[in-house]
Ligand code: FES
């Protein structure tokens with residue numbers, strides 16, 4: 114992305130936008146006493162600000178603000194992105210303020226005409242632009258200092274927000290703001306960037322800057338937003354996918370103290386009240402006649418039986434290398450196995466919610482979202498107004514995992530429609546049950562794999578037929594991503610392009626269309642294909658009588674980066690050496706979102722319960738901008754995937770979602786959380802993502818360890834459902 | 839009117855006696871540091887202290903808190919000085935999205951009130967009611983141990 118291409122105005126300076134957030138102070142031992150996240154209070158900026166670009170502003174009092182258009186959902190972008198800009202600007206990133214951007218094309222994703230946070234791409238897609246903007250600003254300040262001192266700019270240096278000359282004179286950046294504003298801006302595409310070997314901050318661990326506000330309860334998530342006169346709503350939602358409303362009686366609900374209004378919206382019946390408690394009581398009092406419709410017969414068990422038959426039939430060809438049929442004819446030993454994965458809810462810790470206010474001037478929304486531009490567009494469509502009349506305030510996200518990048522902007526649009534005509538801001542809160550039963554799951558997946566080894570025990574062929582509802586096809590990215598034959602890359606990513614050397618590989622796909630809404634779930638197709646392919650590789654190693662790690666080494670010998678990651682994980686885990694009695698190792702490797710991750714799980718199995726004691730993880734993400742957050746994201750991805758692997762499943766019966774809350778949708782708790790060691794492998798390769806790649810390898814690593822422990826091959830997740838007692 | 843003692847201050851709340859304490863705190867008193875996660879005492883996001891004991895505010899009516907001392911995440915720091923648990927959380931970079939952390943911290947603080955040197959098993963037991971979807975558990979465990987050290991007079995980093 115060229116920093117210049119972002120709609121620079123004629124004087125070369127971005128017309129920037131106003132951020133929103135909270136002014137928050139935070140202290141702790143070692144943390145400076147200063148506001149870090151700035152927002153509304155900052156609107157009336159003195160004209161003396163120097164803002165060369167939408168991403169950065171320097172004020173005469175030396176305050177440096179980095180404006181971030183990516184959403185913070187735990188992955189640390191409010192730390193890592195400022196760090197990149199600060200490096201080139203030559204200021205200490207921990208002294209920089211962060212402002213949450215509004216919606217503006219300046220913050221668009223370089224591959225999409227939209228402001229969007231996802232695909233583990235925040236660092237990789239902004240790294241160059243942030244560096245150039247930082248360097249551009251620094252270069253402008255240097256030029257201003259050179260003019261002031263009347264010296265050649267090449268004699269000047271910078272350090273921590275100060276320009277110095279060879280005689281020891283100093284000028285603070287803030288003192289150069291006016292002068293910099295009068296000079297022409299340097300071309301960001303032509304500025305000199307630092308030699309990475311001289312980086313002061315990038316690549317060095319930095320503590321999170323949002324900790325102080327998050328440990329004091331003062332970080333504002335969407336659900337925490339309070340607006341003057343605001344009302345709170347909950348929605349009585351259809352009990353089954355595809356159900357429709359026949360009618361309802363709101364008499365009793367309206368009589369509930371605190372209930373203000375009740376109205377039908379496309380997603381159900383909204384109960385608008387003074388506070389959440391009244392809204393919930395009002396909802397309980399509604400008498401609703403639903404027409405369950407055609408999905409009465411929909412069940413995950415039924416789908417699984419249909420799909421088992423479907424998986425025996427030829428599908429769309431996603432990959433065809435060599436000749437699997439011929440290879441099977443000459444194979445020494447073969448397997449023919451089925452692998453299944455359930456629907457999964459994202460179950461973000463913060464249930465979905467949004468605050469909307471609709472006035473004659475347009476619509477204002479406060480919400481935790483990964484998809485600002487699309488939300489604005491869909492809200493505008495729903496209200497019949499111009500997208501420019503929708504203003505979005507991005508709040509902290511209490512988890513995203515893909516769910517807050519809704520392909521239909523469900524929670525944003527719904528809030529706008531509820532608030533329409535109310536004349537006051539309305540916060541729509543989804544209860545946990547609403548959130549869990551509201552759809553948009555990781556797809557149910559049924560897989561049939563035939564695979565064979567030759568006389569030397571090495572794989573000769575894999576024929577994989579996969580059945581699932583395609584993710585990208587059901588999003589705005591479908592148009593770009595899905596082939597005209599209907600092949601959705603999300604169904605074959607990680608299987609068709611697996612790094613293991615398989616001479617004959619055929620991947621076929623059946624796209625299904627069940628009424629259950631599906632969506633990208635942390636790592637999209639990779640948590641499915643990672644499980645299937647890494648389990649199958651293990652099965653083949655067993656067939657060959659070989660050690661699963663050595664077997665993988667052989668299959669990765671042409672891929673030095675992958676091999677290095679695999680070997681690092683195995684070495685750090687002491688693969689092959691004695692473990693405590695009853696403990697066993699399993700290993701897996703998956704490349705996703707530009708990063709390669711290998712994990713070794715140390716597992717014991719007692720009375721049908723698998724316990725994961727330790728996970729050793731190696732990751733090659735090219736460049737680790739903030740290594741401590743790379744480690745944190747690996748831990749996070751591992752535990753998210755482990756939670757799903759052990760116990761996660763959404764079941765559908767009679768069109769209804771069985772699970773509703775954490776009593777039935779079981780998630781990992783601290784007591785079952787393993788120790789995790791993360792090792793960063795520095796390859797110097799291109800920058801990869803870190804938010805998602807930690808997730809795919811964990812399920813197969815654990816299942817492969819279970820096989821080592823018990824001889825039982827887990828071919829259906831979750832483990833708790835499959836493992837023999 | 840219901841009168842509640844919250845973080846050392848007497849507050850009047852206009853709420854039905856059966857309103858869960860959580861909604862009184864969040865919606866009426868605008869103390870939004872205490873979070874809603876499940877509403878059925880499964881996730882711990884709503885944990886506050888009642889007379890020093892950790893409770894799930896989603897699952898007790900506001901009337902049950904009358905006459906007791908309620909402490910929320912907002913009341914943990916003494917002025918500018920953070921509680922050792924909060925300090926340890928910052929030092930070890932525990933938070934990710936942060937949504938569960940008010941509840942995690944309130945549970946950890948309660949644990950350390952009665953146990954100055956908790957073992958892994960003590961931590962497992964005390965923290966079992968608090969879910970984190972971001973996978974911060976290993977750091978929570980380490981930070982509780984660090985906070986115990988700080989409370990016992992260790993230096994903060
Ligand atoms: S909201 Fe109270 S325990 Fe989950």
Ligand code: FES
Nearest residue numbers: 935936970971972
């Ligand atoms: S930090 Fe996100 S749920 Fe715990």
